[in-house]
Amino acid sequence: MASAGSLTMLPDFSLSPRIDQVGAEERAARFTKRSIKKESKLNGLKLVLNMIDLTTLEGKDTDGKVKQLCYKAMHPHDAMPGLPAVAAICVYPSMVKVAKKALGDSGIKVASVATAFPSGQASRDVKLRDTKYAVQEGADEVDMVISRGKFHAGEYNFVFDEIAAIKEVCGEARLKVILETGELGTFDKVRRASDIAMHAGADFIKTSTGKIQPAATMPVTLVMLEAIRDFYYKTGKMIGMKPAGGISKSKLALHYLVMVKEVLGEAWLNNHWFRFGASSLANDVLMQIVKEKTGVYQAANYFSVD
Amino acid sequence: MPIAKKKTAAKNNTIKLKFDTSWSYAPAPESKSAATIKPQYDLFINGEWQKPLSKKYFDTINPAKEEKLSEVAESGPADVDKAVNAARHAYEKVWRKMPAKERAKYVFRIARMVQERARELAIIESLDGGKPIRESRDFDVPTAANHFFYYAGWADKLEYAFPNRVTEPLGVAGQIIPWNFPLLMAAWKIAPAIATGNTVVLKPAETTSLTALKLAEIIEESGLPPGVVNIITGAGETGAAIVNHPDINKIAFTGSTDVGKIIQKAIAGTGKKVTLELGGKAANIIFEDAPIDQAVEGVINGIYFNQGHVCCAGSRLYVQESVAKEVIRKLKDRIESLIVGDPLDKNTDIGAINSKQQLATIHKYLDIGKKEGAEMYQSSCALPGKGFWCRPTLFTNVAQSNRIAQEEIFGPVLAILTFRTDDEVIEKANNSPYGLSAGVWTDKGSKIFNMTKRMRAGVIWANTFNKFDPSSPFGGYKESGFGREGGLHGLSAYVNLIN
Known part of the structure; x- marks a missing residue:
């Protein structure tokens, strides 16, 4: 069996731990049985809001759209003061500069997708230049995609080297590695891709681009959280987690929080x-927070759409 | 906020995850108001509530609070006699003669009524027995309803269950059930018996009578002919009076192996039929090629489900040596996130130990384990001040000859042993007077078949544990008893094949 004693000793990724699908799904369902009420609900919702990577990744994105989104990131709902801001704005590289300027010294990070997002079907050189551009424009975080084709073909060294090369050009920027789990097919492969990404230098592992269905699910996130835990056991190094796509309701986000609490802890x-990659989650969280504080639901029109 | 961690911790087993988080769950108690418990319960005989001829009542308490919930009648021999006579009369005059599809309608009706009153039944099950509401709500009550549905379906189809044979019911069945799954065991016993045309005298355990009495209320409301099901309460002496009653045709008992042996001696030569579902000390086996995280979760469900008050609990864990360290570490982490406390809280994973007596038994074994040289590890959770509680516990460095590896503890206590080869683990797994259940964890299909063929246990789970379905038979080898409950096999325990 492979024993990754340290970061310098690489395991044989084809021997990554196997995952039993039925068991993983059963365990994930168990987290949804936790009842989150009253102050723990309110605190949880605030935590969720503070963990959101507010995202716009469209061909039709403009400076104006990004600026508006940045304002929303800093002021999620001014009608209710004292709410936390979101964690980051996630945009294409060409929008990084705009976002950076709009966010100023708010402390909110700018994350940029890169490496021929979302398909990753480009040469190494193009991917490196894409990443460099994002970093030069001021991105604090880079969300890259792995080469799923090469991964399926069993070329794990290629995938590993690519991540390591991107990590190098990221410099100070934190690297999130998107596995695109919806294209990987089995939990065994999700686990293997997670192991490759973490050993190659990922700061975060992330489920999905949001462009492929299924995107993030609780079982797939569980498999990745357990990979993070095992990596931490072996190396003492913490890796972040970002489920992205498909999490649009507060209740589901709280289930994810329960899962993080009970798998990785404080x-x-x-x-x-921990981050949520989401665009519509923020408003549902805001609506629930207002409901918790006032006791009544407000109509959707009281929350800004950005 | 970022937490600086040393990066030098390669192979460092001292790295710990911290589960005591700043974000915690607020109490989420299920409301007691959905359940009504009367201050006193009589005996349900011949379709009506009758005062005990013994004139005696005893208290039933909430083990989580040590508070009295109600008092229930104690049946003396005269009460048992009355119940058996009522059952005999109903059998001869009504039930055996009723067309099977008419009988089925009553059983279906009981099933639906159990579903309709699921919430109330779940609350009372948790109040009276100490089990977490999540389990009584999601497992005990729905599975009980499913058993009634399942056997209702068979009632008029016995010619398909036993092709080319003619069946007849046995007569009056005396049924004695334990305190770990009070309502579910009542359903397991009553459903196949009445569906096949028998009548029943059922006695729940003395610490957990309430849901059986609630079931009696349901049965009364369902319009089932009087005397077909009689539910009488009491302790061991009442059980003995049922077993020894001359007009009983069949004894179905679930409980301890010691009592099972007494029953078998008592009925020798009487012609009474018997099925016994007794103790267990199940081997749960993890091979090095198993999906480890799912196996760990399966071990947790296997031993800590229902506070370990499960006859088929996976209480002996065999781990292949090459993965033992990893498995033990993950188990230790996992039990930290188990929530122990108020059974009525929806977030509780482990409720109260059923009785003071059982808690004493568990503590006795914890002491034995420590004296035997095994290493005890318990979760760090706080326990409520009142009530009967035991932290989830595991023992490492356990030897096959240790009593904690041989004897049934019936509590949240796991004994962990290691092995090297397939042959070794089969020999060790079978090296037990019990043979109720077992579990195998491996990614290799051929190994599953090889193992399950060679293991002497009534139920063997592969890559899962503690899964139950009405259509699946359950029962033991060796001192775990004989006869099967559930499925087609469960029918044959209640019929004679006459040609």
Whole structure:
């Protein structure tokens, strides 16, 4: 069996731990049985809001759209003061500069997708230049995609080297590695891709681009959280987690929070180590927070759409 | 916020995850108001509530609070006699003669009524027995309803269950059930018996009578002919009076192996039929090629489900040595996130130990384990001040000859042993007077078949544990008893094949 003693000793990724699908799904369903009420609900919702990577990744994105989104990131719902801001804005590289300027010294990070997002079907050189451009424009975080074709073909060294090369050009920027789990097919492969990404230098592992269905699910996130835990056991190094796509309701987000709490514990329960990649989640969270505080639901039109 | 961690911790087993988080769950108690418990319960005989001829009542308490919930009648021999006579009369005059599809309608009706009153039944099950509401709500009550549905379906189809044979019911069945799954065991016993045309005298355990009495209320409301099901309460002496009653045709008992042996001696030569579902000390086996995280979860469900008050609990864990360290570490982490406390809280994973007596038994074994040289590890959770509680516990460095590896503890206590080869683990797994259940965890299909063929246990789960379905038979080898409950096999325990 492979024993990854340290970061310098690489395991044989074809021997990554196997995952039993039925068992993983059953365990994930168990987290949804936790009842989150009253102050723990309110605190959880605030935590969720603070963990969101507010995202716009469209061909039709403009400076104006990004600026508006940045304002929303800083002021999620001014009608209710004292709410936390979101964790980051996630945009294409060409929008990084705009976002950076709009966010100013708010402390909100700018994350940029890169490496021929979302398909990743480009040469190494193009991917490196794409990443460099995003970093030069001021991205604090880079969300890259792995080469799923090469991964399926069993070329794990290629995938590994590519991630390591991107990590190098990221410099200070934190690297999130998107596995695109909806294209991987089995939990065994999700686990293997997670192991490759973490050993190659990922700061975060992320489920999905949001462009492929299924995107993030609880079982797939569980498999990745357990990979993070095992990596931490072996190396003492913490890796972040970002489920992305498909999480649009507060209740589901709270289930994810329960899962993080019970699999990885306290150290990961903050936006340095856990993020939600989502666009419509924020408003549902805001609506629930207002409901918790006032006792009544407000209509959707009281919350800005950005 | 970022937490600086040393990066030098390669192969460092001291790295710990911290589960005591700043974000915690607020109490989420299920409301007691959905359940009504009367201050006193009489005996349900011949379709009506009758005062005990013994004139005696005893208290039933909430083990989580040590508070009295109600008092229930104690049946003396005269009460048992009355119940058996009522059952005999109903059998001869009504039930055996009723067309099977008419009988089925009553059983279906009971099933639906159990579903309709699921919430109330779940709350009372948790109040009276100490099990977490999540389990009584999601497992005990729905599975009980499913058993009634399942056997209702068979009632008029016995010619397909036993092709080319003619069946007849046995007569009056005396049924004695344990305190770990009070309502579910009542359903397991009553459903196949009445569906096949028998009548029943059922006695629940003395610490957990309430849901059986609630079931009696349901049965009364369902319009089932009087005397077909009689539910009488009491302790061991009442059980003995049922077993020894001359007009009983069949004894169905679930409980301890010691009592099972007494029953078998008592009925020797009487012609009474018997099925016994007794103790267990199940081997749960993890091979090095198993999906480890799912196996760990399966071990947790296997031993900590229902506070370990499960006859088929996976209480002996055999781990292949090459993965033992990893498995033990993950188990230790996992039990930290188990929530122990108020059974009525929806977030509780482990409720109260059923009785003071059982808690004493568990503590006795914890002491034995420590004296035997095994290493005890318990979760760090706080326990409520009142009530009967035991932290989830595991023992490492356990030897096959240790009593904690041989004897049934019936509590949240796991004994962990290691092995090297397939042959070794089969020999060790079978090296037990019990043979109720077992589990195998491996990614290799051929190994599953090889193992399950060679293991002497009534139920063997592969890559899962503690899964139950009405259509699947359940029962033991060796001192775990004989006869099967559930499925087609469960029918044959209640019929004679006459040609």
